[in-house]
Amino acid sequence: MPSKIADVAELEELMTRPTTALKADLAAAPGDIMVLGAGGKMGPTLARMAKRAAPDRRVMAVARFSDPDVRASLESHGVETISCDLLDRAAVARLPDAPNVIYMAGRKFGATGSEPFTWAMNALAPAIVAERFADARIVAFSTGCVYPFTTPDSGGPTEETPVGPPSGEYAWSCLARERVFEHYSQSLGTAGILIRLNYAIDMRYGVLHDVGALVFAGETVDLTMGHANVIWQGDANSQVLRALRHVTAPISALNVTGPETVSIRWLAGEFAKRFGTEAKLAGVEAETGWLNNAAKAAGLFGVPAVDLETMIDWQADWIARGGESLGKPTGFQVRDGKF
Secondary structure: OOOOOOOOHHHHHHHOOOOOHHHHHOOOOOOOOOEOOOOOHHHHHHHHHHHHHHOOOOOEEEEEEOOOOHHHHHHHHHOOOEOOOOHHHHHOOOOOOOOEEEEOOOOOOOOOHHHHHHHHHHHHHHHHHHHHHOOOOEEEEEEHOOOOOOOOHOOOOOOOOOOOOOHHHHHHHHHHHHHHHHHHHHHHHEEEEEEOOOOOOOEEHHHHHHHHHHHHHHOEOOOOOOEEEEEEHHHHHHHHHHHHHOOOOHHHHHHOOOOOEEEEHHHHHHHHHHHHOOEEEEOOOOOEEEOOOOHHEEEEEOHHHHHHHHHHHHHHHHOOOOOOOOOOOOOOOOOOOOO
16 A cells, blocks of 8 residues: 555545455456446446456446536546436436446435435435346445444444434435335345445545544534544445345345444544644534444455555545545534434
8 A cells, every 4th residue: 555645546546446356256246337326426436446347347337427527537447427317217217237236326415405305316216226127236325324323332233233313314315215225125036235334535535534624724623423434435345346246135234334433532633643733622422423333344355455544644644735625524423414
């Protein structure tokens, strides 16, 4: 691993670099790969990683592609792009067949105030896709927000923990997405996995970016949501693609995140050390939070290749040099579920 990440080009190369294990797992899930909802924060790098891991296979990225630069970049790396609104049944029906589907579409930010569209994207679009790709292996993104709050010393919810978000229509709509995929898996026999992801880390956004940027700017870090789980986006991309080998019928859940329960107070202090400053902190850590236990994924895939200390080092250097930011805070501090 490099000691620092020079620029966006190196960042994206690193996040799309496939491992030997990924190549082997994809070989056990043959055929074309379609990434639905590929225009978001993770989709472009996941699609590029799939193409790098299986260069002789057709990799299709499907999205509205409101940003033409994202589409052009994907095509320049050999990924086929298809413009499609996943709420349009006729358009989804016209999509090519694919035996491997990664479902990434969803709505989080802006959910409060536009709840009907949020529910449509998080519950109706999955139904349309599940009907269309009933014969495919489907790995569908979900979130750790479907779990109840738990204490940091618990290690976080496992896949056996009963789901039930504590608050917020966003989290409940995500649970609806899961239930829709479960329904179609049970009724149509579709094999799949629901990926309950907690906080992928890209130098341009993520919990580390949020906390580090606040410390660097001398702004206050809110400690109310006192702990979080994080994973390098390249590791998350790899685990999601490798999950195609492990789909089940009926569909099952898999938590994806790093092994640590990260204290936000400690994290702010680590950035302060690297910046040679002092972290400004406010609030008191709540006894519980949205956490995630990824021991099952570690058993399948091993521990993430990029550890927490390396991510912090990279992030601090990136922020100090004025590296690019997407300007999209994670909202990790939110406890009422309103994003």
